Amino acid sequence: MSLATNPQYIVDGTDSVYCASTQAGVATSVALSTTQTGFTLTNPAGSGKNLVVLEINIAQSVAPAAAGVFVAAANVNPVATAVTQGTPLTVRSAKLGETGTGAGLAASAVTLPAAPVVVRPIGGGALATGGIQSNFISDKVNGALVIEEGCALSINTITTAVTAIIGMTWREVSAF
DSSP: OOOTTTTTOOOOOOSSSEEEOOOOOEEESSSSSSSSEEEEEOOOOTOOOEEEEEEEEEESSSSSSOOEEEEEEEEEEEOOOEEOOEEEOOOOOSTTTTOOOSSEEEEEEOSSSSEEEEEEEEOEEEEEESSSSSEEEEEEEEEEEEEEEEEEEEEEESSSOOOOEEEEEEEEOOOO
């Protein structure tokens, strides 16, 4: 569905839809580490917003050395130390051409205050056969995950690093 026909994506002036993506392949963090690479969406403490995750897209760009499975892993302690942004990504309004970046911070490298926990398997991992089994994964989250202020959501792999272009789309709504 398009932005114009899907009510989850309609921008009505009180909240907005944003997106961010790595611009090239980035190796994911393996296991559940506080040092994250790949893609992390952070909702800073005091933002006044909740980030409603709509979609996660992953395009594998290099065959991994071993089988890898993607997961969404969350930093779920809103009173912990803030996430340290390492390599920021550009956040854009999903209404392309419109300015403004919203509250959410996206990065391809961060340091989390604590190890994240798996909240959603994404699957679609590649085989370690020198080829890519599934080179594109689209997880239609459709609001099933909401990142509250002070929390973050990272894309991880469990057994081996996988290089991919990773993007996320989310809606920002009032936290109050």
